[in-house]
Amino acid sequence: MASSQVMRQQPLHIATGDGDGSAALTVTPAAVDMNFLNVAQPVTCAEMLKFERGGHLLTRGLFSAQEMALLSPHIMAGFRALELSALQQKVTVLLGEGAAPPGASAEDLLVLLRQLPPDEIPFLQVFNMWRTPGAHAAAVSALVRSRRLARHAAALLGCQAVRVYQDSTFVKRSGDGPTNWHSGINAQLWAAAAAPLRRHERNRGDLNMAPFDTNDMVTAWLPLTHIAACEDGGSGLVFASRSHRDFALNYWQDPHAQEDLSERYDETPQLAMEPGDCSWHHGWVLHSANGNDTPETRVAFTVSYIADGARMLGEGAEHYPEQEGADHYPDQEDTWSYSDWIADTCPGEPADHPFLPVAFDFAEEVGLEGLPL
Numbered sequence: 001m002a003s004s005q006v007m008r009q010q011p012l013h014i015a016t017g018d019g020d021g022s023a024a025l026t027v028t029p030a031a032v033d034m035n036f037l038n039v040a041q042p043v044t045c046a047e048m049l050k051f052e053r054g055g056h057l058l059t060r061g062l063f064s065a066q067e068m069a070l071l072s073p074h075i076m077a078g079f080r081a082l083e084l085s086a087l088q089q090k091v092t093v094l095l096g097e098g099a100a101p102p103g104a105s106a107e108d109l110l111v112l113l114r115q116l117p118p119d120e121i122p123f124l125q126v127f128n129m130w131r132t133p134g135a136h137a138a139a140v141s142a143l144v145r146s147r148r149l150a151r152h153a154a155a156l157l158g159c160q161a162v163r164v165y166q167d168s169t170f171v172k173r174s175g176d177g178p179t180n181w182h183s184g185i186n187a188q189l190w191a192a193a194a195a196p197l198r199r200h201e202r203n204r205g206d207l208n209m210a211p212f213d214t215n216d217m218v219t220a221w222l223p224l225t226h227i228a229a230c231e232d233g234g235s236g237l238v239f240a241s242r243s244h245r246d247f248a249l250n251y252w253q254d255p256h257a258q259e260d261l262s263e264r265y266d267e268t269p270q271l272a273m274e275p276g277d278c279s280w281h282h283g284w285v286l287h288s289a290n291g292n293d294t295p296e297t298r299v300a301f302t303v304s305y306i307a308d309g310a311r312m313l314g315e316g317a318e319h320y321p322e323q324e325g326a327d328h329y330p331d332q333e334d335t336w337s338y339s340d341w342i343a344d345t346c347p348g349e350p351a352d353h354p355f356l357p358v359a360f361d362f363a364e365e366v367g368l369e370g371l372p373l
């Protein structure tokens with residue numbers, strides 16, 4: 001990372017919601033110093049053990065309120081610049097390939113989405129604004145590749161170095177529905193007594209939507225807005241603790257069975273969070289979120305990291321067909337994230353691409369090989 005990271009932006013007025021949930025941010029033309037991103041916070045042995053055992057961890061105050069006040073406007077500016085892409089992706093995922101007509105405007109796509117029951121739309125999502133041109137890109141790239149986040153990720157995974165996989169911005173508008181247990185599990189959320197956690201062939205975590213043959217992936221989840229505790233109506237994440245370690249589930253069970261898993265895991269709702277807090281979850285841990293029944297828009301920015309040396313999926317999976325006989329193929333939902341680079345990689349080979357940069361390496365920090373734990 002460059003020793004000096006100072007960026008200037010033109011004034012922008014960004015609406016973050018509509019109706020009673022409207023909010024606005026103004027980005028003023030001031031110099032923004034991002035050198036604070038070079039400063040990492042230590043990860044304790046207790047935190048690493050908690051993450052290893054449960055698959056998730058909450059880090060309070062990873063960023064200060066002042067630091068988030070610098071970062072958030074850039075993220076929101078990027079989302080507004082890419083909102084059309086978010087609508088195109090959501091129409092494609094929910095209504096099928098080709099449902100978004102070429103040249104359709106944002107209003108055209110919103111008309112299509114309004115045909116669905118409101119609770120079927122969990123959020124709008126923008127991928128990889130860190131590498132999407134725009135006034136936001138320099139600040140977002142500095143955050144995504146920062147030592148503050150990437151060193152934490154490497155320590156939690158217990159690896160020497162990590163690469164950036166993707167960033168995502170999740171906007172859960174007022175009235176948006178629940179985020180189902182990843183991926184495609186036949187349930188809704190922890191708070192709904194009528195919708196228990198069930199077994200399904202898509203009962204996998206974020207790694208089921210990624211093109212990698214690895215267990216080493218972690219996602220940092222940063223709220224840009226206050227999020228109440230789930231028990232108070234908040235729409236933060238809910239985790240199936242230890243599900244990332246449950247190899248037997250897919251190995252011994254019928255992958256097409258509908259089995260009640262509500263007693264298999266401890267379902268852990270996220271506590272209340274403020275901007276600057278960071279929730280971490282392993283790539284295989286199952287998680288969901290409540291619908292947003294508040295008048296406020298919920299915004300979260302995420303960055304996913306993989307261990308350096310992680311391999312691409314092998315032959316038969318690189319183009320992601322749901323073909324008979326394939327041991328593993330990703331869910332199609334995140335195809336928008338990697339479709340512009342995956343053809344440049346080789347199946348079964350280490351994931352190495354300019355869009356998968358090494359963000360942190362302990363060897364460079366200590367001047368020798370090995371992880372100093």
